[in-house]
Amino acid sequence: MRTHLALRRGLALTLCLAAAGAGLATPAAAAARTDTVVVSIFGEPGDPVTGGTSHVWRTGPxxxxxxxxxxxxxxxxQNPGAERFxxxxxxxxxxxxxxxxxxxxxATPTAGRAVxxxxxxxxxxxxxxxxHFEVLDFSADANRFWALFEQRCAGAGGSYFGEIRINAETPRGPLIAPSRLQFPARAFGAGAISVPITVVNTGTEALAFGAPMIEGRPAKSAASRLGDDDIGIAGTLSFAxxxxxxxxxxxxESCTVWxxxxxxxxxxxxxxxxxxDTRTGDRYRSSLAGFVG
Structure with a gap:
């Protein structure tokens, strides 16, 4: 559990923004930039809220x-002329x-519980x-917010999950949505799940990418001795x-990596x-996470 940050009660924040296409970026070494809003949602087959589809909204139209x-x-x-979430x-x-x-x-929200x-x-x-929703970053003045979420309707065959970022400071480069993708927990040996990650060239010049790849990220813990080792081999085998x-x-323009x-x-x-990036040598990335239990 990360260190808690207090929120000043009674504060009301209203942001009316425009969003198009896709998300956030994390190149290895680049200057910081602030993007106002990026929201991503993904649905597993059998989820009645998304119908098993994905959506991304960001500052724009x-x-x-x-x-x-x-x-x-x-x-x-909401995208123009589309459904509102x-x-x-x-x-x-x-x-x-x-x-x-x-x-x-x-299964039924109860007074006093998180919703x-x-x-x-x-x-x-x-x-x-x-x-549940996991708040990863939050400013005391409520102007900055970053959270991951996951929910399953009672009796449904799948979950929906995603990321919300408001005024999050991110490195310069193409936008990648989501910046962190947390897959729903799955049973050992259950079927694979694939989702689209969207990349948007927000610059003024064309980008040229080499083949996208998966790199390990250690996640070993005392509770998961058979999970990732110190160089992340389990991660490179679990994601593709x-x-x-x-x-x-x-x-x-934008592109998609499944x-x-x-x-x-x-x-x-x-x-x-x-x-x-084959022209500059920069490496842009999004974090991936999964759990079996």
Missing amino acids: DSVRAVRSGDGLRITA VFDLIPPAGEPMTVGTHHDPT LNVTGGNRSCTGGQSG VRESTCAAVPAG VTYSPLFPGPVEAYLVLP
Whole structure:
């Protein structure tokens, strides 16, 4: 659990923004940049909220509105002419929003518990839901927010999950959405799952990428002695690039890398998706994480 950061109660924050296409970047050594909003959601087959599809919104021509009231946060996101998605993230009653994991462990939300609720169009979890959201970064003035979320509707065959970033400082380079991809926990030997990671060239010149690759990221712990070792071999075996459209990407255009996670090792595994820039030598990356248990 990360160190908790206090939130000033009663603060209301409203951001009316526009979002298009895709996400955030983490090149190895580059100057910092602030992107206002990036929201990503992915749905497993059988999830009734997303219908098993994925969506990404970021500052641009789409509408993203984040409203803070009391200790909770509501985010609405919509592409022009498309369905509106609503994200409600509420910590347990009497507690401020903090860095760390907030669980919604009951199938039916109960007063006093943390609540994660996402609706897409007219679709929601009609029979209740369970899930959690993990706050990775949060400023005391509520102007900066970074969280991962996962939820499953009661009786559904799959979960939906994703990332929310508001005013997050990120290194210069193409936007990669999400900047961190946390797959839902899966049973050992369960089927693989693939999701699209979107890369947007926000610069003024074309980008040229080499073949995207998976690099290990150690995640070994006392609770997972069979997980990643010190050089991340389990991560490189658990994740794979299924396909990619990222090669020459003109300014303002985007491409997609499909990443597959296979639950091959007990406990947590982590890795990086790395896109090498063949012209500058820069390496842009997104973090990947999975868990078997």
